[in-house]
Amino acid sequence: MRAPLTLALASFCVFSCAEPLSEEECGSLLDRYVAVLAGSDRPGTTDSELVRLKAQAREKAAHDPSFRKCASRVSRSQFQCAMKADSADRLEQCLL
16 A cells, blocks of 8 residues: 555656756747747748747747746646647647
8 A cells, every 4th residue: 555655656746846947948938839830820931030030929028927937837747748739729738
């Protein structure tokens, strides 16, 4: 009986005690979102336009109090899911 409880507690700690996201990872998440959104909404987006869109998004995020909480609100598993998402809808579902 003790082994399953120990395993359950260890599993909980692995998932809930994971290292929080860094500021850089939050920026990467935003860049990923911009890229998949541009891919679906603006299929002809050039690389230079994508760089510009990412820069604009980062500028807006820098002034957004909600985005500043990214590291504490987004779990490592949500981040990993979102970074693999192939659409904006799927990425958003990962963050719910």
